[in-house]
Amino acid sequence: xxxxxxxxxxxxxxxxxxxxxxxxxxxxxxxxxxxxxxxxxxxxxxxxxxxxxxxxxxxxxxxxxxxxxxxxxxxxxxxxxxxxxxxxxxxxxxxxxxxxxxxxxxxxxxxxxxxxxxxxxxxxxxxxxxxxxxxxxxxxxxxxxxxxxxxxxxxxxxxxxxxxxxxxxxxxxxxxxxxxxxxxxxxxxxxxxxxxxxxxxxxxxxxxxxxxxxxxxxxxxxxxxxxxxxxxxxxxxxxxxxxxxxxxxxxxxxxxxxxxxxxxxxxxxxxxxxxxxxxxxxxxxxxxxxxxxxxxxxxxxxxxxxxxxxxxxxxxxxxxxxxxxxxxxxxxxxxxxxxxxxxxxxxxxxxxxxxxxxxxxxxxxxxxxxxxxxxxxxxxxxxxxxxxxxxxxxxxxxxxxxxxxxxxxxxxxxxxxxxxxxxxxxxxxxxxxxxxxxxxxxxxxxxxxxxxxxxxxxxxxxxxx
Numbered sequence: 001x002x003x004x005x006x007x008x009x010x011x012x013x014x015x016x017x018x019x020x021x022x023x024x025x026x027x028x029x030x031x032x033x034x035x036x037x038x039x040x041x042x043x044x045x046x047x048x049x050x051x052x053x054x055x056x057x058x059x060x061x062x063x064x065x066x067x068x069x070x071x072x073x074x075x076x077x078x079x080x081x082x083x084x085x086x087x088x089x090x091x092x093x094x095x096x097x098x099x100x101x102x103x104x105x106x107x108x109x110x111x112x113x114x115x116x117x118x119x120x121x122x123x124x125x126x127x128x129x130x131x132x133x134x135x136x137x138x139x140x141x142x143x144x145x146x147x148x149x150x151x152x153x154x155x156x157x158x159x160x161x162x163x164x165x166x167x168x169x170x171x172x173x174x175x176x177x178x179x180x181x182x183x184x185x186x187x188x189x190x191x192x193x194x195x196x197x198x199x200x201x202x203x204x205x206x207x208x209x210x211x212x213x214x215x216x217x218x219x220x221x222x223x224x225x226x227x228x229x230x231x232x233x234x235x236x237x238x239x240x241x242x243x244x245x246x247x248x249x250x251x252x253x254x255x256x257x258x259x260x261x262x263x264x265x266x267x268x269x270x271x272x273x274x275x276x277x278x279x280x281x282x283x284x285x286x287x288x289x290x291x292x293x294x295x296x297x298x299x300x301x302x303x304x305x306x307x308x309x310x311x312x313x314x315x316x317x318x319x320x321x322x323x324x325x326x327x328x329x330x331x332x333x334x335x336x337x338x339x340x341x342x343x344x345x346x347x348x349x350x351x352x353x354x355x356x357x358x359x360x361x362x363x364x365x366x367x368x369x370x371x372x373x374x375x376x377x378x379x380x381x382x383x384x385x386x387x388x389x390x391x392x393x394x395x396x397x398x399x400x401x402x403x404x405x406x407x408x409x410x411x412x413x414x415x416x417x418x419x420x421x422x423x424x425x426x427x428x429x430x431x432x433x434x435x436x437x438x439x440x441x442x443x444x445x446x447x448x449x450x451x452x453x454x455x456x457x458x459x460x461x462x463x464x465x
Contacts, residue, residue, distance in 0.1 A: 006185050010178050021170050025163040032159050036131040036152040037120045044118065044133040044148035047076050047087070055141050065141075069097045086149040096144075128153040195226055207234035246412065261292035314355040314441050321384045321393075322347050324356070328363045328382075335371050341378045343367075348385035352393075352462060354442045362438045365431045366395045366458050373399025373456060391462040402450040410448065411436040 054072045058065055069089055076087065089097040118135030131150040136142050194211055201209040210230060211223040268285040271277075277285065325345045329336075336343055352359070363382075370380045380397045402410065413433040439446040443463045450456035 006182060009181060014174055017170055017174060021166045025166060029159050032155050033122055036150060036155060040131040040133040040148055040150045041120055044135060048137060048146055052137060066096060073097050084151040088147040090145045091143050129156045202230060207237055261296050264292045265289050314358060316353055318351050318353055319356050319359060320351055321349060324359055324363060325382060327360050328367055331364050332367055339371060339374060339376055341371060341374055341380060343380040346383040349391060352391055358438045362435050365435050370395055370397035373397055393460045394457055396457040398455040401452040401454050401456055403452055407448055407450060
């Protein structure tokens with residue numbers, strides 16, 4: 001594109017520039033010719049007028065005009081002192097006087113118009129240029145034709161020299177302008193080259209590459225827009241990579257979660273098939289198989305619930321907070337009593353909008369996690385209040401707490417803090433992922449604050465009224 005722009009611009013410039021020089025040269029040549037013709041006409045008129053007067057004077061004295069022509073034209077010889085002017089006088093077609101006439105005169109100059117008009121023309125002879133004016137003398141001397149010849153070779157030569165100098169200077173100027181145009185186009189197209197190179201880097205995966213921005217012109221705006229686009233591409237690619245990694249982690253974790261119960265089920269089934277079992281051993285094996293199957297069923301229900309939360313809307317209704325807390329307390333009564341946990345519900349607001357089943361599931365899951373984190377005789381406080389103009393529900397326990405390095409991952413599906421994946425206190429690791437999705441579907445934020453050995457506080461901040 002740069003090369004085509006350079007050739008097109010340079011061609012148009014050269015055409016226009018040389019056309020201008022040509023017009024100037026032609027105009028100057030015409031002016032030189034016109035001045036030579038005008039001078040010749042004026043001189044011819046002056047000499048012819050003076051010669052008529054001399055003819056009348058000679059005729060009045062009764063002297064022969066033909067014999068006196070040389071003497072009469074002699075005074076005008078000063079005009080040819082520089083050897084540029086030549087005079088000739090013809091009577092009919094016969095030359096009666098010549099002042100160093102060295103060129104041949106075309107026949108039509110000897111027969112000028114009869115009405116007193118004069119012929120003026122430029123003639124090139126033997127490498128020289130002449131302005132020739134021919135005209136008959138007025139009656140009664142109309143048999144005589146005077147020819148005035150002016151040598152304009154020097155003027156034409158000067159014009160040619162000027163023309164050559166113009167074209168030479170034009171060629172030098174064209175070369176300089178071509179270099180300047182090339183430098184200008186290189187500067188103009190440099191950002192485009194940088195954009196092309198940066199695009200190749202980005203296509204190769206170097207998403208952090210940026211264009212340098214100079215000035216405040218249109219090219220700077222293009223560079224800024226390109227950098228903004230690159231930043232957006234980098235951000236989206238980072239999100240896609242992170243999402244792909246999470247999906248892969250989800251699949252890995254899900255496969256691991258399935259492998260453990262399936263291994264147990266297969267092992268006990270094989271044991272029942274190949275070994276001679278007592279009734280107690282058989283019932284025990286069946287119990288293990290049913291327990292693992294139940295856990296797989298629970299996992300399937302949780303995954304289905306998580307998928308539904310991602311795809312379906314919720315039914316917005318006004319819910320009484322005290323009733324929700326009472327339902328949570330009844331649901332978890334046995335677990336609370338088993339660990340002798342003291343739980344306190346503080347309700348400082350009356351209602352909240354949302355789906356009753358989902359909100360109950362949210363609170364049950366969070367309180368259940370608090371129960372699992374607490375030891376025997378632990379303490380849990382569930383508080384509902386309006387803080388900073390937002391409806392807020394917090395669940396605080398004095399359990400074992402969560403290490404900082406894993407606090408940001410606990411809402412990821414199948415994430416488990418224990419590397420050994422001990423399920424004594426938990427399931428497949430989907431509970432908090434479901435809690436996060438329920439909160440998001442209600443336009444709420446789920447925040448965790450925890451210190452190992454001091455307990456955990458979960459805060460749900462609703463943006464809806």
